[in-house]
Amino acid sequence: MKKIVVGMFKHETNSFVPGLTDRNAYKKRNYFKGESALSFYRGTNSEPGGVLRALEGEKDIEIVPSVFFDATPGAKVSADMWEEAKDGIIAAAKGAGDVDGMLLCLHGAMMTETTDDGEGDLLRAVREALGDGFPIVCTLDLHANVSSDMVKYSTALFPYHHNPHVDYAERGAEAARCLTSIMRGEKVYTAFCKLPLLLENLSTFSGLMAEAEKECRAQERAGKVISISVCHGFVPTDSSVSGAAVIAVAKDMTAAQSCADNMGKKIWDMRHKLARKFYSLPEALCEIRGKKGPFCFADTSDNPGGGGSGDSTHLLRAMLDAKVENAAFAVIVDPETVEKAYAVGAGNTAEFKIGGKTLPEINGKPVECRARVLFTINISFKNTGVMQTGLKYDLGRTALLKVGGIDIIVCENRFQPLDPEVFRACGIDPLSKDILAVKSSIHFRCNYENFAKRIFEFDLPGLTHFSRDPSKYKRCPRPVFPLDDI
């Protein structure tokens, strides 16, 4: 029987968010130790879900669950939280006796109080504890800021291929299959090509990044590499390891390095043409005037899935000022307003100050308005769309407020409303609305593209807005495109 330690410690750190991501933040999302994680993730479109799918069918494999910690993106991770995760992973391996391999589900853009390279430091500590040659295979996010230490101290890395990340489970299963082949004696090598490039959040389902993605898969099919992936990096993080990279895993190092370098050059050559199309609200309203929805409006600059506080009021205020009708807004994260809505009670009307509580100088001031409380309720739901399918989101106490023609979901917990299930959980049929506004940058597309008549993305001030202001980046290695002219 071969023993594999499986664990998860994820965080996408937005270094422009003040404060720390501590144990409480992890407990609000996913904080599991041991067996309880397996039943939570089994059958879901998550990396551990894919790992279990691949390994639980194998007769000679025993899974040793360690820690499974995942918090909503945000401020740097506290040093004690990082220590707890590191200790938990190492203790699970040591406590299980002779273990044969480790599979870690990581993000790759974690900063902590004490390091820019949360995952690189973690892998170094695990490597020191388990020794050279011990197989350590990891999944990474497409938005990883890959460091040389991540590559050096792991055996193989498997970043998601897609943005939106619809392939969590697929990558988990692929990493698990690679790990078992290494445990059977196969040699694999991981190479990376780091680029001095900060990429905005780009879909891999359209445009040049879709072309790059297709070419990566073609190289795999041709047998040049076991795996090749483009990590776009995460631009709301100013760290000494910021930047895009290509990772290749192959049976010989020369092939891995040359494939990574070639794809790296192709991405670099595209850099001037990689841009998203954003709209202003008047432009979008002009395009949909007199037409039946649903149309999707994305508040890309306050995406809680990238560290946004979820209480920016720029888009909500503009929609109210424009007197839009038959609209629903997901979400405003504002415990204070929820508290007041509970006090006012369902069916009643009162004066509210909605959103704008966190960093109003960036996110805008609260929307002062008269609102009717449609209902108050504790909400949690499981994603039914194609991303994170089956995973549960807990909004905490939630109020549905009606202001003008907009039903506004106001909740306590920060989360990215990437799945239209959030509307259904609040009793709103998404198909019945003309406008559905969501605080999400890219991920909502994997679900809304299936039914929205059109999608409009807005680039407003916010914590997930890519400012391209060179003075904001103090730790990122320079020169870097597009902050510098290279």
Ligand SMILES: [Zn+2]
């Ligand atoms: Zn990501």
